Amino acid sequence: MLYRDEAIVLRTHKLGEADRIITLLTRQHGRVRAVAKGVRRTTSRFGSRLEPFTHVDLQLAEGRSLDVITQAETITPFSSGLGLDYDRYTAGTVMLETADRLVAEEKEPSVQQFLLLVGGLRAMVAGGRGPGQVLDSYLLRSLAVAGYAPSFEHCARCGLEGPHRWFNPSMGGMLCSTCRMPGSASPAPETVAVLGALLAGDWPVVEAADARHLREASGLVSAYLAWHLERALRSLAYVER
Structure with a gap:
């Protein structure tokens, strides 16, 4: 059975001599793992369309364990x-890994993610906003969803x-005394305001914030993410926080 969907390519890995397994976050079918046959050959009709970060329109054939990409x-x-x-x-790599981890169940719709x-x-x-702030806003929103x-x-x-003074990732955010x-x-109270603005998408507040408060907010976002994913993301180690 064939079906169509749009997707973001999250990651790929080799399969056999010429194929790849492509992990996708699709609009209607959630997280999907599919085979792209012959994609590693220079004559492949898929070209670079199935590389990470690419937003693609796909046709897939349902398979027993893995679907097969027939058009891209x-x-x-x-x-x-x-x-x-x-x-x-x-920063974009962290976004892909986060999506891959948060949408764990295959074929479960996750349109918001x-x-x-x-x-x-x-x-x-x-490029209009700092990559660190775009990443932090995405992480908080995706965790919320x-x-x-x-x-x-x-x-x-x-x-x-509130306002409250204490932050604890395991308890879900700010705590009273x-x-x-x-x-x-x-x-700092200014950092808490930045965190709220990142979650709400209040960019004037974020853009007016002092660099030290943005850095502190990033550290707290990373801690919150690591707690709820139960381990740190590998890609986050390469991001300057």
Whole structure:
């Protein structure tokens, strides 16, 4: 049975002499692993259309364990815009790995995650905003869609309205003095405002923030991500935070 969908290529790895397994985040079918036959041959009809970061329109044939890609047309070659800028490329790689980890169940629809990833890559390529802030905003929003929404305005444990002083990834965000847990961080109030703005997409607040508060916010986003994914992302080690 054939089906069509649009997708972002998340990663690839070799299969046999000439094929590749392509991991995709699709709009309607969630995370899909599919075989691209002959893609490693110089005569392949797919060309560079199935490389990571590429936004593609696909036709696939359902298979027993892996589907097979039968057609691929490029919609947006995000890789060409990211490949010229190391900071944007490495930040984009973290976005791909995050999407791959958050959408764990294959063939489960995840339209919001797909649209977030496309929008995040588009903003990363556009270059109008810092790559670190685009990445942090994407990470917070994708975690929220996955059911791990952080709380920056209310106590994550008791719901008391803030502002609050303490941040704890395992508890889901900011904590009041009563609910404070051992090992909680105490970020600057300006940093907490940046975190809320990144989650809400309030870019004037983000762009007006001091560099030290942006750095502190990035560290807290990384800690929050690592806690909820249960281990750090490999690609995050290459991003300057």
